[in-house]
């Protein structure tokens with residue numbers, strides 16, 4: 001473990017004395033982030049507009065995956081640099097089998113799990129007998145029913161992660177994020193000893209994917225149980241000795257303190273929920289809070305920082321997300337932005353929308 005980056009036990013994990021409160025918006029929030037929250041918003045969600053003084057040169061692509069470029073390209077993302085070590089990307093641990101009728105059917109290691117997916121607004125492709133084979137099922141009213149709901153582990157991209165059916169219907173993993181790991185590793189490969197800030201870091205899958213590849217990671221989540229779960233996943237994955245700072249805190253409050261301390265980060269992974277709660281019950285709402293959060297991130301970002309921003313809020317446009325990044329990070333000419341839908345394709349062929357993402361290398 002690197003000096004100054006030691007893991008801190010439970011409690012007040014911020015070494016500079018920041019608030020370390022566990023609060024709602026986490027594992028058992030009745031309106032959790034992700035697909036469950038997706039069903040709540042009826043109208044398109046717009047991020048609070050900020051200044052628009054950065055000119056874009058042109059766009060290519062379609063609404064599914066739009067590339068927003070500043071001329072010219074300057075980044076070689078060939079991934080030849082071995083300083084970030086890639087791990088295997090084809091572990092057969094989790095697989096979306098089908099989606100439809102507002103639900104998703106996943107094989108998660110040894111168990112079949114049937115749970116809500118409000119964006120699956122079409123009929124299932126697999127026959128009812130395949131869905132009936134699920135080991136456990138979650139419904140808002142009935143909770144978890146079926147068989148064994150004790151924790152179990154899955155192998156994902158070289159990691160061992162514990163899954164647990166939570167009261168909110170989550171299982172502790174958002175498999176759609178795994179697809180971003182190769183890009184993060186390759187993009188960070190140009191940094192010697194990269195330092196990454198992972199906000200709203202949940203149970204730590206992305207934290208561990210980056211730590212396993214050689215990054216120093218600061219893992220921030222408001223939920224103490226989520227951070228404890230992430231540390232458990234680090235142990236299961238044989239990564240407990242990696243330079244990971246485990247922080248239980250409000251994301252905005254933590255970054256602002258990092259700014260006052262003069263800390264800088266080479267990478268950002270930001271996956272805010274649609275709704276959450278900050279310290280002392282303050283309400284987090286993505287559309288209102290995101291611009292200030294991104295401004296605070298930009299203030300602690302190196303000039304060539306790698307940024308991945310994902311969101312699962314219904315009606316949120318990927319271009320708005322990219323605009324929010326541009327406004328905050330004020331990128332240098334030549335920077336490539338990617339704004340895209342997040343989707344998972346099931347083995348059945350169903351394509352499940354799961355949110356939007358914007359990513360860039362700042363300069």
Ligand SMILES: C[S@@+](CC[C@H](N)C(=O)[O-])C[C@H]1O[C@@H](n2cnc3c(N)ncnc32)[C@H](O)[C@@H]1O
Pocket residue numbers: 024025026027033034172173174177199200201202203204205206220221222223226249250251252271272273275276277278279284
């Ligand atoms: C959508 S989940 C993140 C999923 C994660 N990126 C993954 O792939 O597993 C949202 C997380 O944000 C946390 N959270 C909610 N409000 C927060 C806040 N104000 N500050 C920090 N974390 C917060 C919750 O505890 C939860 O773990």
